Amino acid sequence: MIVTWDPKLLVGNPEIDGQHQELFRRVDQLLLALQLGSVAAEVERVMAFVGEYVHLHFRQEEALMQRTGYPDRPAHVAEHLELIRSFVALKKQLGKTGPTPEFAATLGAALVDWLKEHIATTDTALGTWLSTHPGGAPRGPG
Ligand SMILES: [Fe+2]
Numbered sequence: 018m019i020v021t022w023d024p025k026l027l028v029g030n031p032e033i034d035g036q037h038q039e040l041f042r043r044v045d046q047l048l049l050a051l052q053l054g055s056v057a058a059e060v061e062r063v064m065a066f067v068g069e070y071v072h073l074h075f076r077q078e079e080a081l082m083q084r085t086g087y088p089d090r091p092a093h094v095a096e097h098l099e100l101i102r103s104f105v106a107l108k109k110q111l112g113k114t115g116p117t118p119e120f121a122a123t124l125g126a127a128l129v130d131w132l133k134e135h136i137a138t139t140d141t142a143l144g145t146w147l148s149t150h151p152g153g154a155p156r157g158p159g
Contacts, residue, residue, distance in 0.1 A: 028144025
């Protein structure tokens with residue numbers, strides 16, 4: 018494990034927390050592939066595996082925000098877009114230079130640090146909102 022899930026990053030919503038943990042597992046596989054000096058094609062494959070889940074997770078968070086009328090949705094969505102843009106840039110860099118140590122360092126800063134910061138602040142605020150506005154729960158009783 019290179020990047021480990023920290024329980025301090027729990028936001029209090031089981032759906033989101035579960036997805037964040039899966040995201041960390043995938044990011045860890047990516048960092049491991051880089052550390053092991055995997056060939057470009059393998060790193061690209063794991064990048065796609067991470068990207069797929071990032072999109073799925075962002076879509077679900079954004080749907081929860083919409084369903085519950087979350088007031089800070091525009092700012093939150095803007096942060097998601099920022100990460101998507103960095104991710105696209107990372108993919109381009111990987112295509113150009115291959116999985117160099119510089120690429121690994123950029124990825125660590127752009128992806129891992131961003132995720133931790135976003136979860137600790139922006140997603141935590143959303144988790145607090147969802148705990149008092151459970152309209153996003155899939156078919157709660159009553
Ligand atoms: Fe988020």
